Every structure is written in structure tokens, then in C-alpha cells.
Amino acid sequence: MSHRMALAALCTVMALTSLTSTGCVGMALGTNMGLWGIPIPVSPYYQKKQEDAFWNHERYERAPILPPLQPGGPTVALDPPSDDEVVQAWEKANPIQGGLPFLHERQRNNVRIQKEKIADYIDPPRVVPLLGPVQLHHAHYKCTVYYSEVTRVGWPIPYTTVDEDAQEVLYIDHNHFHMVGNVSGGAGSNY
Incomplete structure (x- = not known):
């Protein structure tokens, strides 16, 4: 495996890890609601x-x-x-x-x-x-x-x-x- 492919794989794993452990999308605490756990903006109307x-x-x-x-x-x-x-x-x-x-x-x-x-x-x-x-x-x-x-x-x-x-x-x-x-x-x- 080349150096670039290893760096790309490492960056991908780090990006996925950071997405699953931030804000409302975290999988470490509480129940996992999947996509329903992400807040959706509602129009003021x-x-x-x-x-x-x-x-x-x-x-x-x-x-x-x-x-x-x-x-x-x-x-x-x-x-x-x-x-x-x-x-x-x-x-x-x-x-x-x-x-x-x-x-x-x-x-x-x-x-x-x-x-x-x-x-x-x-x-x-x-x-x-x-x-x-x-x-x-x-x-x-x-x-x-x-x-x-x-x-x-x-x-x-x-x-x-x-x-x-x-x-x-x-x-x-x-x-x-x-x-x-x-x-x-x-x-x-x-x-």
C-alpha cells in the first residue's frame, strides 16, 4: 500500500470517527436515533x-x-x-x-x-x-x-x-x- 493511500484511509477513518462523536450525532451516549437524531430546521412561518x-x-x-x-x-x-x-x-x-x-x-x-x-x-x-x-x-x-x-x-x-x-x-x-x-x-x- 502506498503512502498516499494509507494517508487517505487514515483521514477517512478520522473523519468518520469525528462525525460519530460530535454534537447530536454522537453514538457514545444515550440512544441512537439514526438520522432522526439530527435536528431539522423549521421555517418561522x-x-x-x-x-x-x-x-x-x-x-x-x-x-x-x-x-x-x-x-x-x-x-x-x-x-x-x-x-x-x-x-x-x-x-x-x-x-x-x-x-x-x-x-x-x-x-x-x-x-x-x-x-x-x-x-x-x-x-x-x-x-x-x-x-x-x-x-x-x-x-x-x-x-x-x-x-x-x-x-x-x-x-x-x-x-x-x-x-x-x-x-x-x-x-x-x-x-x-x-x-x-x-x-x-x-x-x-x-x-
Whole structure:
């Protein structure tokens, strides 16, 4: 065996040894997961998509169960949608993320949100499984979003368009349950 072939074989063995004993690929400690042990980079788009889905589920996709309505008390919904809720619904209906930098980008500037209650009513009592006797309180809102949209195209011919009077209308429902009757569940309960 020539000197060069021996040197090449020694370099190959050293390279393989260093690969198996570094970082996440090491075979000396723990279980060997093979190729699954090597971390794979994930696009920030998918991470943000999961975070937004969790944010919406945690804050806006659940119907709370409130105490019973008191006689003579207020029966109107007191909480209009927050600006964050309107923007989240707007992004879901008309996404703007995912543009190609220097090729096609969109921006929304000077955002102004107007909220208007269009309906507020309470259903008659009914029994819902796992909840018991409840009333469903509906509150419907019409949210108009006024904004200016800037679109920049960079190829094949660079240009920019600005729509100063853009607007979008969103309808958001705030539904929640009210318990009915004596909610203590003791001997004097009504159900």
C-alpha cells in the first residue's frame, strides 16, 4: 500500500470517527436515533402559524359560562371585540404574511377599526349536556377596518402602488352561556 493511500484511509477513518462523536450525532451516549437524531430546521412561518392558532383557541374560540342573569340587571353584552381580536380575524380572512422580499411585498398602514353592535339577544333556557340548564347569549358585531395598503413589486419591472382608501368588513360573534336557576346545586336547587 502506498503512502498516499494509507494517508487517505487514515483521514477517512478520522473523519468518520469525528462525525460519530460530535454534537447530536454522537453514538457514545444515550440512544441512537439514526438520522432522526439530527435536528431539522423549521421555517418561522410554521412556528408562527402554530402560535397564532394557539392564541386564537386560548382567547377567542371558546364560549365562557357566566353566572345567571339577575332580575333587573343588565342583559346586554358588555364586551365588544378587542382590536387584537379584529386584527386576528382580519389576518385569517385576508392573510398578508409570506411575501417574497424584493419581489412582491404588501403592507397595511394607518389602520383604523370601527366597531358596531348589530344584534344582542338571549335564547330561551335549554339543557346542554355536561352544562345543565343554560341560556345562550348572542352578540353580533360589524367591524369595519380602514387602512392604506402599499404593494411593492420588484421584478420584472419595479413599481409601487398605494391604495389609500382600502377597507374591509368583518362580522364577529361573541356568544357565551349564562347558567339558569340555582347554580349552587344544593338541596334547594331548581333543577
